[in-house]
Amino acid sequence: MNLRQAMARLTMLHEGPGESYGIAAPIALIVADDARAASEAIAALEMTGCIARKPVSFAEASADLSNYDGLDLILIEAVAAPDALLDVVLARADMLARERSLGVVATVLPEQIDAAAAQLLGPRAQLLCNPGKADRISAISTAKWRARGVMDDVNREAESARLRRLSEEVARIAETLARLTRVDDAEPRGGVRDRGTGYRGPDAGPAVEIAPAEIRAVIRARRLRAQFFADELFADPAWDMLLDLFAAELERRQVSVSSLCIAAAVPPTTALRWIGTLHDAGLFERQADPSDRRRAYIGLSSKGLEGMRSYAGAVKRAGLHLV
Incomplete structure (x- = not known):
């Protein structure tokens, strides 16, 4: 052909x-x-x-x-x-x-x-x-x-389906970890569910301190894989961008679209397509730069931030490591 x-x-x-x-x-x-x-x-x-x-x-x-x-x-x-x-x-x-x-x-x-x-x-x-x-x-x-x-569009639908699977998997893990660490199982507490994206926050638990350095360490560890395996084996732009924006939120730092494309560790066009997918899913939001109209920042929406905080907290309460 x-x-x-x-x-x-x-x-x-x-x-x-x-x-x-x-x-x-x-x-x-x-x-x-x-x-x-x-x-x-x-x-x-x-x-x-x-x-x-x-x-x-x-x-x-x-x-x-x-x-x-x-x-x-x-x-x-x-x-x-x-x-x-x-x-x-x-x-x-x-x-x-x-x-x-x-x-x-x-x-x-x-x-x-x-x-x-x-x-x-x-x-x-x-x-x-x-x-x-x-x-x-x-x-x-x-x-x-x-x-x-x-x-x-076939490609967009495939990415949306993959995003839903990612969200559901994160929710499932977080919910399981929260259940394992819950002291009192007598009264189950409701979570938050967005039926549009399959996202569901875990049950509430004790507040857990999450340092930006911990998230940055996870990102560095993920990038180290490229030294030993082909990049395409582990391409996961959605999660890489979620981690980068979560770390930036904890650092109170803004992230430009071009910087987020680099964090995605995939070709720019692929990264831009994923930014659009996550924006449409309500996990990302565009933030204008009041001092420069030619610049746009991307940040986690309230739903995206809640999901990342809940997931990271559930993992730490279970004594596990973020990945």
Whole structure:
């Protein structure tokens, strides 16, 4: 199977029954100042069955992006884009996505991640960084179906399912440990359950002091595995990011989106996708930087923080070690 056939098969994973009933192909606008990036975007659009309008420059798009009617998707290729124009285009694309139910896919450089995340972190927006062809195909396929109200992206569903399994496993372990350490079993105390994500906090127990150094030690131990085993064997970006944000919360320190991508120990595009997944699940929240509008921080939501505190406390009460 050649690359084109492989990409076609990946695209087919996202196709619904409507594809064979004459539904018009989605129309996409490409915003790019770099010819090569524009060409790659056009090629990816063609492989997903989308129609690409003539690419426009950032200067043209920043003048008035709302002039472009009949769109389903907006693709933003940020390489070579001036910072000031990039900010304007991202903000206007985000506004249009909300107003017109458009999909937005923005491909950025590593140094542009924070600026882009400050503008785009909604359910209809996807950020890519140094993406491969498969990443582009998958993101565009997801975006076009979201633009039409169909939330059936295979990759996203797989990650959401994995997130639910992770949450349920954490809840199960924490609940078991709390049960083992409970002195009085006569009156069971209710936990907190979020049926949307499968998260459930453990029963209450004695307060346990948790030092940020303990969490940082767990993170260092997890990173040491890469010296002895292939990285992909233990890729677990959701838990790595939860640990990093928990440590930062205990240290009263803010974490930028780009720093969190590094903490995830996976390629940037994968990390950005997981940040979106955890944000949608209500475990992460975006925090604006009042001193710099081009920077966005990510922190644990109250639900995420409660879950991490409860889990770490239950583990310590049981005399076990965090992992």
